[in-house]
Amino acid sequence: MNLDAIDDWTRTHYSSRITPELDGLDVTLFGWVQEIRDLGGIRFIILQDREGTVQITIPKKRVGADVLSRSECLQKRFSIALKGTVRKTTMTPRGIEVIPKEIKILGTASCQLPLDVTGKTPANIETRLDARALDLTLERNIAVFKIQHTALEAIREFLFERGFLEVHTPRIIASATEGGAALFAVDYFGEKAYLAQSPQLYKEQLTMSLEKVFEVGPFFRAEESHTRRHLSEFVSVDIEQAFANAKDVMTLLEQCIQHVCTIVKEKCKEELSILKHKLTVPEVPFKRLTYDEVVNELEKQGVAIPWGEDIPTEAFRVLGKLHPEFYFIVDWPTRSKVFYIKARDDKPELCEGFDLMWRWIELVSGGTRIAEKESLAKRLQEQGLNPDAFKHHLQNFDYGMPPHAGWAIGLERLTMMLTGKKNIREVTLYPRDRVRLTP
RNA sequence: GCCCAGGUAGUAUAGUUCGGUCUAGUAUAUGCGGCUGUCGCCCGCAGGACCCGGGUCCGAAUCCCGGCCUGGGCGCCA
Structure with a gap:
């Protein structure tokens, strides 16, 4: 033609x-x-x-x-x-x-399309992702990403107004930033390098100079996760603030979440109605549950968790039924959190880390960071990590590391909350998971 | 990595329990024809499928074994 x-x-x-x-x-x-x-x-x-x-x-x-x-x-x-x-x-x-x-x-286009573009004959998620570019032409999918865009715009606006600078840290790194999660290895001119799992150490370092920073970008986890809420490549909205502690950044976070919900509800009426999703703007402050309170609540529901252990998914699902909106979990056992989270001065077995939950899903995690070199090195060792591998990071603590705190929002999980979608791949343009590397 | 469930036209499904009118049904999509107010248009006609390999059997979409692929759950985590 x-x-x-x-x-x-x-x-x-x-x-x-x-x-x-x-x-x-x-x-x-x-x-x-x-x-x-x-x-x-x-x-x-x-x-x-x-x-x-x-x-x-x-x-x-x-x-x-x-x-x-x-x-x-x-x-x-x-x-x-x-x-x-x-x-x-x-x-x-x-x-x-x-x-x-x-x-x-x-x-032009071929006469037999792999999906019904009018959306009347629905296809399975697998079929849809195989023809994702075409799938994304559906009104209801466009709505998801307009909401995500609006949410991100609201977050940026919120952080800019409060003096945060947007930064970009390396995606290619020489060693693990957090220890825990598995890394993807890449060949870097013959040297072994990794894809970053988090901007954690870099954003902490930047509090020495830029004081209040945030970053929006993709990070990589080589975990063999097979769930509706995990991706190998996900977008993290990270902030870090100098001269602040967990309480400060929790207040910032709940206001930020409230702001996002307000803006999305206001600007995306059409999109929300296409998705038939009712978004309610949460009231602040959010509930703050301590780890001990959570463990007790769960015990009453017949779910026993040995003190100090992380909370398993099944227990989170129970918890989500008891608290159907946003809530913080604070005062985690120090040993259950990553090495850079600061222990409480009065009770070192507890720490100043927190999670922001939405129903049963972990939406955000954050905390006060350790700002003192010896404590950090000690925690690294306690967690079975080699302080030598972190020497480039540790040396910065000799140059005036301020007390600081921060958090990281999983953007896709936030989008799930905003759109009512139950599978993280629905809210990711081109999802990468254990079994999907294309398109 | 472990545990479930499942693979039937382009898409979504029925059929599988208990093997035989299954020559595999339906919807939608596609092609052709018809129709001047549709909006999930309508009507008629046509073509289009049992994941792969092996086994049992007179006979397998259906039962068994192996493989591949997919979905979901767990662990890990945001």
């Missing part, structure tokens, strides 16, 4: 901007054919773009020969441009339609 050139055409309106008030106006639209309904003498084409759809109506006897012949060639997912006149009508749900004067065919 011969394709048309765009020439000097430019879009005048997105589909969603066509309103009855524009009756009689000539517009130029760009987009894709989503659906064709041909009734014989009249043909309806649903034109889709990023913002929605609009009906193009072709009364066959009343349009030019060129419009007629081009419209006959159209198939689903063809990308097209058209110039036409807006017409107010009572015969479409939105009260408008566009009568084309000129159509350009800019791109």
Whole structure:
């Protein structure tokens, strides 16, 4: 098929901007054919773009020969441009339609698509991810990522206003930053290197200079996780603040979460309604449960956890039923948290780390960090890590490391909360997990 | 890594219990034809599938074994 050139055409309106008030106006639209309904003498084409759809109506006897012949060639997912006149009508749900004067065919598509692009015949997640670029054209999927975008915009706005600087730390690193999670190895000019699992040590170092920093970026965990809430590559929203402790950053966090919910609820009404998701703006402060309280609550529910142990998923699910919204878990046993979390001065067996839970899912984790070199080296050893591997990090503690604290939000998990999606891969454009490396 | 469940047209499913009218049904998608107000349009026609390999049996989509793939759960974690 011969394709048309765009020439000097430019879009005048997105589909969603066509309103009855524009009756009689000539517009130029760009987009894709989503659906064709041909009734014989009249043909309806649903034109889709990023913002929605609009009906193009072709009364066959009343349009030019060129419009007629081009419209006959159209198939689903063809990308097209058209110039036409807006017409107010009572015969479409939105009260408008566009009568084309000129159509350009800019791109074609195969006739048998791997997914139903109108979204009426739903496909399995596996089929959808295999054809993810096409899957993402569905209105309900676009809605997810518009919400994610809006959430991120709200977070940035919130942090900028409070004087945080956005930074970028290395993704390629020489050794483990946290010890625990497994790393992906990469070849770095013949040397062994790793993909970063977290910006933790770098953002801590930056509190010495930039004081308040945040970073949004992908991190990598080579865990063999096989769940609806884990990815091998995920996006973390990390902050770190000098001259602050856990209490300070917890207040910051709950305000940030509240702000995000407020903004998303306000700006994404349409998207939330497409997803049929009710978002409630949480009240602050969030509940603060201590580890001991949690263990006691769970015991009453018949779930026993030996003191000092981490809380297993099954127990979190029970906990999520008891606390169906946001809640912090604080005063964790020191030995259950990563090495850089500061122990309490009064009770060293407890630490100043916290988790922000949403129902049963860990959404954020953070805490006051150890700012003193000897304590940090000691904790490294206690956790079975080699302080020598961290000497580049440790030496910075000789140069004026301020007391500091911070947290990290799992962006995809936050998006799950905001959209009501139950599988993290739904809220990831191109998810990477134990078994998926493509597309 | 461990434990469950499952693989049927492009997509989503019925059928598998208890092997035989299954020549594998349905919806949607696709192709062709018809239709001037559809909006999950409608009507007619057509083509399109039992994951792979082995076994049991007169006979396997169905039972058995092995493999591959997928989904979910656990552990780990955000």
